[in-house]
Amino acid sequence: MITFPNAKINLGLNIVEKRPDGYHNLETIFYPINLQDALEVTRRENNDKEYTLHISGSPLEGEPEDNLVVKAYKLLKKDYPGLLPVDIHMYKHIPAGAGLGGGSSDAACMIKLLNDKFSLGLSTERMEEYAVKLGADCAFFIRNKPVFATGIGNLFEPVELSLKGYHIILIKPDIFVSTRDAFAEIKPVRPAVSLKEIVRQPMETWKNSMKNDFEDSVFKKFPEIAAIKDELYDLGAVYAAMSGSGSSVYGIFKAPIENVEDKFCGCFCRQRALE
Ligand SMILES: C[C@](O)(CO)[C@H](O)COP(=O)(O)OP(=O)(O)OC[C@H]1O[C@@H](n2ccc(N)nc2=O)[C@H](O)[C@@H]1O
Numbered sequence: 001m002i003t004f005p006n007a008k009i010n011l012g013l014n015i016v017e018k019r020p021d022g023y024h025n026l027e028t029i030f031y032p033i034n035l036q037d038a039l040e041v042t043r044r045e046n047n048d049k050e051y052t053l054h055i056s057g058s059p060l061e062g063e064p065e066d067n068l069v070v071k072a073y074k075l076l077k078k079d080y081p082g083l084l085p086v087d088i089h090m091y092k093h094i095p096a097g098a099g100l101g102g103g104s105s106d107a108a109c110m111i112k113l114l115n116d117k118f119s120l121g122l123s124t125e126r127m128e129e130y131a132v133k134l135g136a137d138c139a140f141f142i143r144n145k146p147v148f149a150t151g152i153g154n155l156f157e158p159v160e161l162s163l164k165g166y167h168i169i170l171i172k173p174d175i176f177v178s179t180r181d182a183f184a185e186i187k188p189v190r191p192a193v194s195l196k197e198i199v200r201q202p203m204e205t206w207k208n209s210m211k212n213d214f215e216d217s218v219f220k221k222f223p224e225i226a227a228i229k230d231e232l233y234d235l236g237a238v239y240a241a242m243s244g245s246g247s248s249v250y251g252i253f254k255a256p257i258e259n260v261e262d263k264f265c266g267c268f269c270r271q272r273a274l275e
């Protein structure tokens with residue numbers, strides 16, 4: 001069985017308050033984009049090991065047991081001992097440490113895939129509960145629909161928003177931003193105007209009203225990332241921002257841009273139509 005975990009962008013990101021558990025309550029809009037990994041799970045013929053993990057595509061650091069797809073398998077196996085041994089093949093396209101939720105999406109898709117493959121009968125809500133144990137962002141990828149998210153990024157309200165017809169350019173410089181370190185730099189503030197209101201206004205107004213709270217500290221530390229955002233606006237983006245805790249930056253355009261890879265050589269650079 002094969003599935004294609006996709007990335008997300010954050011449209012606005014307000015870090016609202018620090019919680020007693022050390023995590024932060026936030027407000028954001030998650031929007032799925034069609035930059036995808038591939039994840040295949042087959043039944044392992046040989047029962048010598050619970051799982052094997054084979055990764056190709058862009059390199060990923062860490063041991064197999066640190067990988068979120070393996071963590072997802074182990075999490076379900078604890079409650080469903082009937083899960084049989086598997087071979088996992090993953091092709092990574094989505095860059096890690098990019099704020100695009102690549103690992104989170106792989107983990108959520110692994111839960112959905114195992115649920116289907118082994119007929120576990122998990123409801124969507126139950127899968128979301130498992131997903132959030134693996135990462136704050138993971139639960140969003142279970143439904144994978146644009147949402148206004150609060151809590152640690154795991155409480156969802158539907159949002160009336162379609163960016164169909166627009167094009168997105170995603171740039172990821174060769175800089176790794178640790179999500180944990182990025183949160184540690186932030187002084188939380190409750191926003192004066194909710195993102196739910198801002199996103200209802202024309203996209204042309206977002207430049208002055210929709211903010212990613214990580215930008216100030218991340219841009220200060222890495223001016224190269226700030227420069228990418230400026231360049232996207234110079235190219236005619238209607239809206240540009242950093243996604244999540246970075247280091248990727250996206251620009252949303254009314255029409256595709258030609259030869260964009262030449263303008264951002266040295267960086268991961270992809271252009272996609274939005275759906
Ligand atoms: C920044 C975002 O990408 C926005 O979408 C997400 O909130 C990050 O979600 P994620 O990568 O799934 O995060 P996790 O792997 O759960 O957490 C990594 C670290 O980020 C911090 N963290 C994460 C989410 C959150 N709401 N508050 C936090 O303070 C915690 O220190 C945590 O140890």
Ligand SMILES: Nc1ncnc2c1ncn2[C@@H]1O[C@H](COP(=O)(O)OP(=O)(O)OP(=O)(O)O)[C@@H](O)[C@H]1O
Pocket residue numbers: 060061062066067068069095096097098099100101102103104105106107137179244245246
């Ligand atoms: N399947 C996986 N794909 C990518 N990274 C993974 C995976 N499993 C574990 N990781 C680890 O998770 C870390 C960050 O991964 P991920 O791509 O989800 O973060 P991110 O781009 O910062 O996204 P976000 O913060 O928005 O969730 C990396 O250090 C990576 O080693």
